[in-house]
Amino acid sequence: MKNIQIQVVFYSMYGHVYQMAEAIAAGVNEIEGAEALLLQVPELMSEEALKAAGATKARQAFAHIPVANPQQLAEADAIIFGTPTRFGNMCGQMRNFLDQTGKLWLEGKLIGKVGSVFTSTATQHGGQETTITSFHTTLLHHGMVIVGVPYSEQGLLKMDEVTGGTPYGASTLAAGDGSRQPSENELTLARAQGRRVAEIALKLCR
Template identity: 60%
Template sequence: MKVLVVYYSMYGHVYKLAQAAAEGARAVESAEVTLCRVPETLPQEVLEKMGADHAQNEQREVPVCTVEELGKADAVIFGTPTRFGNMCGQMRQFLDTTGQLWMQGALVGKAGSVITSSNTQHGGQESTILSFHTTLLHHGMVIVGLPYSFQGQMTMDEISGCSPYGASVIAGSDGSRLPSKNELAGARFQGEHVAKIAKKLTA
């Protein structure tokens, strides 16, 4: 049972969530989990000007995902930062190359889930995940969110990401806030939840 965690992360926040989601998925017996990233579309000099080169260097060892890998997975957890309430351009461009998978029905009946990040508390996390679901539904995937059995999303003790739609992180207006313990716990829970559902779907 193969679980693919495929993400884009400019400053490393979604990368850390994706790592936690992969960790959660690995807790499920028989789960073979692969972490990979979508291709970068911005030139190196642009990334340097945006101050993202350090975070990009940290991810250089993470393999770049291919469309073929999506088709071979039994479940896919997608990770993207929000861009004005939608997925980032890098993820959109990658998904726009999956037409052949759609023609083949390669993702029909497989579990699909989304994690995200934004700078601010109300920066479009939920709309990013919900709008992402449209693409997954066109591929015939079974949408998996973050159920309220993860009680961390109901905390009133701190500002925190995570909603029934999926785990998320609030990065801060300057991007300096790293994922909290609660946000990482949400991603782990979601990863395990997706893998359990995928195991049932493939039984």
């Protein structure tokens, strides 16, 4: 039987969301019958602006990842979206991408598919939960079945270190200058999210 396709669609500026996307894809691929496809949404900033923001070098790490077309979402059995936080909301690049899915909405192409979200913030209280839950609004309009990370994942209960991770979806902390990289706990939760989405999508598809 053909594997189900789970798209991991992300935007990353400094590489933190990309690292989380790789972990999520690894989790998906651990589940027999599921296969992850990594895609990135188009960039809206100019090369000059990216260079001024110090993002040019970091972006080389995922330059090989194909750029997604909004209509491509219809081919997936589940979609896991990744976005950095911008003032408690998804980034403009992701919003612009989703705003091009009107035709999919009119045709009901995403109804019944699993949808899930992960994120990155600069600080502990920088909007991880609001970014994910506000993103869910768009998924609900598309009729998607939302999946998060349950508290059976012990990493959500860690109190002995600074860490991201929410029941709404995996998350990481990047620090204001982007110097902090995803921790092992954050990556473990990301892999768990990928596995959970794959498991539920398989149940829905078969």
